[in-house]
Amino acid sequence: MGSRGSLVAVLVALGAVLLPTSAGAIPAFARKYGVACSVCHTNWPRLNRFGIEFRDNGYRMNRERDNPVTQPGTYWPLAFRTTVGYQYLAQTDVPVQPTASNPNGLTTTQTGTFGFAGLDILTAGTLGEQINFLVVYTPSLAGAGFQTSPGAIEDSDLESAWVGFTRLFGTPFLNVRVGKASPDLPVDEHRTYWLTVPHQIYFFQAQGTAVTYSPGDNQAGVEVYGHSELSNFRYSVQLANEGGQPLFSANWVSNPVLWGHVQYFHLTGNDFLVSIEPGVFGAAGWQATRYLNDPTGTAPVSGTGYSMQNYYRIGGELHFQFLSAVNPLTLDGAVMFGSDSSALINGGFNSDGTPTQSAQWMGGFAELTWTPSPFLTLGFMYQRIATLQQGSTDFSHAIGDYDSWGLLVRYYIELTSRAGVALHAEFSQAATTTGGLPSGVGPPQGTTLLLGIDFAY
Amino acid sequence: MTLHRPQIAALLGIAGLALLTGATDTTPKPVPIDQALARKGEAVYTRNCVSCHGELGDGRGYSAQWLEPRPRDFTSGVFKCRSTPSGTLPVNEDLLRTLNVGFFHTYMPPWAVLGEPSLRAVIEYIKTFSPKWKEEAPGTPIVIPPEPADDEASRKRGALVWKNNQCEKCHGPNGKGDGPAVPTLRDDWGFPDPPFNFVASPNRKCGNTNADLYRTFMTGVNGSPMPSFGDSISPQEAWDLVHYILTLRQPAGSEYNIAVHY
Secondary structure, eight states: OOHHHHHHHHHHHHHHHHSOOSOOOOHHHHHHHOOOHHHHEEETTEEOHHHHHHHHTTSOOSSSOOSGGGSOTTOOOEEEEEEEEEEEEEEEEEEOOOOSSOTTOEEEEEEEEEEEEEEEEEEEEEEETTEEEEEEEEOOOTTOBOOOSTTOSSOOEEEEEEEEEOSGGGOTTOEEEEEEEOOOOSSOGGGOSOSSOOOGGGTOOOTTBOOOOOTTSOEEEEEEEEEOTTSSEEEEEEEEEOTTOSSOBSSSSSSEEEEEEEEEOEEOOOSSEEEEEEEEEEEEEEEEEEOOBOTTSSSBOTTOBEEEEEEEEEEEEEEEEESOSSSOEEEEEEEEEEEEOGGGBGGGBOTTSOBOOOEEEEEEEEEEEEEEETTEEEEEEEEEEEEEEOSSTTSOTTTTOEEEEEEEEEEEEEEOSSOEEEEEEEEEEEEEOOSSOOTTOOOOEEEEEEEEEEEEO | OOOOHHHHHHHHHHHHHHHHHHHHOOOOOOOOOOHHHHHHHHHHHHHHTHHHHOTTSSSOOTTGGGOSSOOOOGGGTOOSSOSSOTTSBOOHHHHHHHHHHOOTTSSOOOOGGGOHHHHHHHHHHHGGGOTHHHHOOBOOOOOOOOOOOOOHHHHHHHHHHHHHTTTHHHHOTTSSSOOTTGGGOBOTTSOBOOOOOTTTOSOOTTOSSHHHHHHHHHHOOTTSSOOOOTTTSOHHHHHHHHHHHHTTOOOTTSTTSTTOOO
């Protein structure tokens, strides 16, 4: 057999091994309800309409089989997920020592690493008649090897920990979550297919700003949310402390930030355009800009902050499903406008002593995802964020602007009621405009290829 | 050609016979399965139903071994909750109602969120599992008369219906599902099939409305030990029984219903 014949034989054998044998499940809830994971997920981890309704109902199917006392004593709602494999990274315009052959002192680095992308150890479910919970623990990932998302390599932490109370006063329009939870987002950042490119509008910050609030990160706070019986109409308002602030304002809620989101899902009854889902979202936050100092007069004292200054985000979204409600071609788009008060930029002053102005930016993403079957997902995403107004004259206009695109294929080789395994291939390019580069040199660009095995149990 | 009187008489006779035959053959014909719709339904079934009901629709999905009660075997063409007489196939609206609401006290969730087009498609696909759908027509739905007043007299009469029809043999003297026959109760597939506990939960398997309860008495629960009483009790008696059974429910936490409200 020639080399081409050998290659074909290997591919055929590999295909036979990898062919899916059955539909599958999300581990913790699949063990509880016996349903396939494709019931709640278009393809995991992304939720479909059933999954959204299930989550909104407090992880309940409401058939009197939800609460702990209805479960066998051996049931334990524990699951984990990680991705192992290979990641290639190339980064242009990395500063190095100039040489005669490289007078600009810029080079392109390349790394190829074997490792893992992260680990979520999670437990979720019901605690009682109208009480539910989620706890996600992420151990230290110092040895992860992959550089996949903001904050992926950091100390161990409770990524999420909340208790929810559902159907207060008997209505699905009033529910409460208390603890560290994800803001309700247009496309859920914690259930995205993408492993190398986050939805950047959830994380973007203006140049020189003191604002650290990222709706893409889980926030400690309290969320009031509600929905219609089938979750076609949904709303959420979350009050949180702005994360990452070492100093807090002297308020009953220090450095408060409010996140709000409203969505409406409509089945059209049309075979081509199956559904439309518009929505609006936004945030308003307040941050202290002045503090009392300690007796030495050198260090600000936590909890004395005053002179609150505002920042806000506002956006709109549209989601379309084409061809099928079951295995859809999905187009998701969102745009967001951000504005930070001038006092939050560079402490309120440019380096030349003149006052700063408010920083404004606008960004968005368009994501096209096709799920021809519960075993396959193909995705494309384009993102762009542009500065409308720099807050400080210290920064040229385009600094911080962001462009990226990506392609992915996920093929689910095992989907059972106990575990799920997906082969994940993802390619992405992202460029962020920086200052100080010689004329004619484009913005630094990162290229990422991830070939991984994503699995959950 | 000229027809003579005997020939005309013969023709009229044949025509009359044909008309008579047509008029007396009132057996409903099977409704052909909409294959195009069934193909759409296959995608819905593969995604949502296979894990419990199995690829062959035989109720032997890979999760079935863990589920109690077991998922329905569609190859039998036997369905629990119908508006049609005992032993007959259900009409589409019966299956749609089951899909929309699910089954309380089982792992069958409500599927209304999928939308009616998807549910009607999967109903058509489910029919492909059993030859019964090609051989028989669905039964004719029973007529549910308007509900009379739920008063003391009706409940008392209902208690008598309960007693006369030996309901307590299975459901127990207080309706807790603890009658003496319980150990012997099996479904058509040989699995234990305990009777409903009317004390513990207001959420009955075939629906929560009074009309749902009436319908269950009069059509039975196919595949289970619960028979139809459509031939043995009158509509008035069935409504009286509904009113009596509603009195059996006890509040959660009461001495008759401790720790069963979950």
